[in-house]
Amino acid sequence: MVHVVVRLRAVLAGSVHHGSLAFAMSSQPLVLAVDLGGTKLAAGIVDDAPTLRGKAVRPTVTSDAAACLADLFACIDGLLAETQVAVQAIGVGTASMVDYARGYIVESTNLPLRDIPLRDQLQDRYGLPAAIDNDATVACIAEHRFGVARGVNDMLMLTIGTGIGGGIIARGVPYRGYSGAAAEFGHMVIDVHGPRCQGSCPNSGCLEAFVSGRALAAAARRLAAERPDSAFAAAAASGESLDGPLVTRLAQAGDGDALAVYDELGTLLGVGMTGLVNAFNPEMIVVGGAVAAAGDLLLEPARRVIAARALRPQRDQVRVVRAAFAEDAGLIGAAALAFTELLASL
Ligand SMILES: [Zn+2]
Structure with a gap:
C-alpha cells in the first residue's frame, strides 16, 4: 500500500483543536x-x-x-x-x-x-x-457507507435544515443525474397554490417552504403573535428566540401547540415522501439535518401518510429512519x- 505523505510546514492557523488529536502513523487509510x-x-x-x-x-x-x-x-x-x-x-x-x-x-x-x-x-x-x-x-x-443505511442498496436521504437537501443511492451507488443536480427533493411542489419558494427557485408551494427550520421558526412566530396564552408567547416575552429548536424543545416537553406544529410538518413531509416512494421504490428514506433532531415527532406522522397514500407494494417496503450522523x-x-x-x- 502506497502512502502519500503530506507534510506541509504551513503556519498554524490557530483554529486546530489541540488535545483532540489521537492519530498515529498507522497503516490504516x-x-x-x-x-x-x-x-x-x-x-x-x-x-x-x-x-x-x-x-x-x-x-x-x-x-x-x-x-x-x-x-x-x-x-x-x-x-x-x-x-x-x-x-x-x-x-x-x-x-x-x-x-x-x-x-x-x-x-x-x-x-x-x-x-x-x-x-x-x-x-x-x-x-x-x-x-x-x-x-x-x-x-x-x-449514511450508506457508515450509518443507518449500511447494506441498503436503494435509498434516499432528506437533509432538513434551513431548507431541504437530498441524496440518492441507486443499486448501491450515488445517483447524481445528468449534471449532478438531481435529488432536489425540497423543490417538489406539494401545494400548487402555496407560497413563493426562496432563493433562486422560481417555483411556488415547494416542500421546503412547508417543511424546514425556516417553516418551524415561522410557526413559532405566528403562535407567539396569535396566542398570547401560549408557551411561544411566554418564550418570546422572556427573550428566547422563536426558532426551530424552541419548537422541538416545547414539543418534547409535551406542549400541545408545538406538538401540533410537528404533526402538521410531519404530515406534509409524508405527502412529499409519498411521491418519492412511488417514484423511486426505495428500501429506506433517511432523514437528517437539524430538524431531524425531533425524531419520531416528525417521522411518525410522515410514516402514517405514506402508509395511507403511497402505492403498494412500495409503501409496505419502505422504512423511514432518522440519520445516524448529526454533529x-x-x-x-x-x-x-x-x-x-x-x-x-x-
Ligand atoms: Zn422551490
Missing part, C-alpha cells in the same frame, strides 16, 4: 475531509471506521472567492501541519451546486463561489486525489465521499 458551509468551515482527518482523528473549525470567509479559498487552504494547511499525518485522498462536501464529474463548484447561494474548479485546485496543491460534491449528497453517502455529519460525509469514490479498492 486516512482521508482529509472538508465541510465547506455557508457559515462554518471544518476540516478533519478521518479513518474508515469512521473516527474523526483531528478537526479544525472556523467561520467561513464569505467576502469574495479568492479570500474564501485562501482561508480554506489555510485551514487545511494548518490541520495537516498540526497532525503531521499521511492522508490518501481529499473529500469535500459543500453547500453549493456541484458538477461532480468536472469537479466544479457551479453556483452557490450562501458562498461567494461560482465556476470554481475546486477539485483540480486541491489535487494540484496537495498532490492527492480529490472529490467534491454537494453536502446533502455526501451526507447520503455517509459531524458534514465531515463524515466528505470522508465517505473520498473513501467511496477515490479509495474504493481499500
Whole structure:
C-alpha cells in the first residue's frame, strides 16, 4: 500500500483543536475531509471506521472567492501541519451546486463561489486525489457507507435544515443525474397554490417552504403573535428566540401547540415522501439535518401518510429512519465521499 505523505510546514492557523488529536502513523487509510458551509468551515482527518482523528473549525470567509479559498487552504494547511499525518485522498462536501464529474463548484447561494474548479485546485496543491460534491449528497453517502443505511442498496436521504437537501443511492451507488443536480427533493411542489419558494427557485408551494427550520421558526412566530396564552408567547416575552429548536424543545416537553406544529410538518413531509416512494421504490428514506433532531415527532406522522397514500407494494417496503450522523455529519460525509469514490479498492 502506497502512502502519500503530506507534510506541509504551513503556519498554524490557530483554529486546530489541540488535545483532540489521537492519530498515529498507522497503516490504516486516512482521508482529509472538508465541510465547506455557508457559515462554518471544518476540516478533519478521518479513518474508515469512521473516527474523526483531528478537526479544525472556523467561520467561513464569505467576502469574495479568492479570500474564501485562501482561508480554506489555510485551514487545511494548518490541520495537516498540526497532525503531521499521511492522508490518501481529499473529500469535500459543500453547500453549493456541484458538477461532480468536472469537479466544479457551479453556483452557490450562501458562498461567494461560482465556476470554481475546486477539485483540480486541491489535487494540484496537495498532490492527492480529490472529490467534491454537494453536502446533502455526501451526507447520503455517509449514511450508506457508515450509518443507518449500511447494506441498503436503494435509498434516499432528506437533509432538513434551513431548507431541504437530498441524496440518492441507486443499486448501491450515488445517483447524481445528468449534471449532478438531481435529488432536489425540497423543490417538489406539494401545494400548487402555496407560497413563493426562496432563493433562486422560481417555483411556488415547494416542500421546503412547508417543511424546514425556516417553516418551524415561522410557526413559532405566528403562535407567539396569535396566542398570547401560549408557551411561544411566554418564550418570546422572556427573550428566547422563536426558532426551530424552541419548537422541538416545547414539543418534547409535551406542549400541545408545538406538538401540533410537528404533526402538521410531519404530515406534509409524508405527502412529499409519498411521491418519492412511488417514484423511486426505495428500501429506506433517511432523514437528517437539524430538524431531524425531533425524531419520531416528525417521522411518525410522515410514516402514517405514506402508509395511507403511497402505492403498494412500495409503501409496505419502505422504512423511514432518522440519520445516524448529526454533529459531524458534514465531515463524515466528505470522508465517505473520498473513501467511496477515490479509495474504493481499500
Ligand atoms: Zn422551490
